[in-house]
Amino acid sequence: MTLLREALGGVGVVLPSLCVDPVTGAGKEPFALVQLGRCNVRTAERLVAALRGEPVEPAPTNDELLERVRRVNRAGRLPR
Numbered sequence: 606m607t608l609l610r611e612a613l614g615g616v617g618v619v620l621p622s623l624c625v626d627p628v629t630g631a632g633k634e635p636f637a638l639v640q641l642g643r644c645n646v647r648t649a650e651r652l653v654a655a656l657r658g659e660p661v662e663p664a665p666t667n668d669e670l671l672e673r674v675r676r677v678n679r680a681g682r683l684p685r
Contacts, residue, residue: 609639617661618652620644 610623622642630637644652654661665673 616655617663618655619664
């Protein structure tokens with residue numbers, strides 16, 4: 606999983622739920638299934654762009670996301 610997470614991260618794609626499926630990982634099947642996870646539409650678009658070899662914008666950092674939330678909270682409404 607680490608290699609896949611690093612490879613995706615290297616092209617700007619973060620799948621928050623990326624993990625080995627616990628049921629198939631604990632079974633006798635020689636190859637466990639990988640849960641690529643649930644992601645929002647923006648992340649899915651970034652994955653498509655990466656697979657197509659198109660440039661992918663860097664994902665916002667946690668600090669950038671927190672600042673966006675603070676701006677919305679100060680304004681008292683969502684931006685239009």
